[in-house]
Amino acid sequence: MAKDNLQGLNVAILVTDGFEQVELTEPRKALDEAGATTKLVSPKRDRVRAWYFTEWSVEFPVDVTLDQAKPEDFDALMLPGGVFNPDSLRIQPKAMAFAKAFFDAGKPVAAICHGPWTVIETGATRGRRMTSWPSLKTDLKNAGADWVDEEAVVDKGLVTSRKPDDIPAFNRETIKLFSGARGRRHAA
Template sequence: MQSLSGKAIAILATNGFEQSELETPLKTLRAAGADVHVISLKAGEIKGWDEDDWGSAVPVDKTLDSVSADSYDAIVLPGGQINPDLLRVESKAIDFIKSFWQQKKVVAAICHAPWLLVEAGIVKGRKVTSFKSIKTDVINAGGQWEDSAVVTDQGLITSRNPGDLEAFCEKIAEEINEGRHERRAA
């Protein structure tokens, strides 16, 4: 993986995140040298979902009220069914995601997390993938859905499931190192 030394990455999540979809990027991106913060709605810790039952808790580094996209090079949005569904009704979370996009920074979402991209108005006209059960939601929001492991469109990275995490993390590093992205129509 490319070095991410000197880069800062936000992982936005709440209770019910898919365990591997938060923990793998967290460990992988930190190992590449990035300063990675788990950001959530409240301080303390958030509990993951591990396949078919509650998983482990992960400490929250910063609350959404205390951060700005200005301090980060990218945002990573883990999936799971519960996590993005809870976050997409939180206007502060959606505004935080939008601010990364408006600043032409990397936005990466996996599995069900493209629901957050739909809510933020980011998928329209973009090549996107997701977990197959939200394909129609992505298409209805104007996304150009692809059945691919990882899809990248000018700094927007999406991946369909936890089996694709290695390629997802590699693409995050590559896109961050490319710098800011123009947002021409897809």
């Protein structure tokens, strides 16, 4: 992949406490290395705390609070998983309005593991082919998605993956999808 493949692209990463650390750090690193500018957007002020497989981990600085974040300032959205993170985000109206704005504007979105819980709440799952952590299969099907068990699925501007082991495929497909997002920033 070209190092400047995503040059000039602004990517929002929507998180709160309890995101799976590797599902944020590895995709963010890949996006940054491809030239994107990534920003952690959160309803929390200052810092968010990661979950590392079975226990709480380190904190990360919040770049933009959800109250200050505007979807029109970003070209694409990434949704890391972890059980706590999307479960908390999906009951916060501002977080759901922020995520929904990307789908409404036709901007690309990437969600891994439990991240599709957030997508369900935006109403953007119906008619999309998707994957996720296996426990979300019924939730996604009930929300109108065609759930499949594959490492990375791309459909109608959305990349989804199942788990941390899928991160290489998730990164590859996310960068490929996001590379077509230039100029979409102000579409919201």
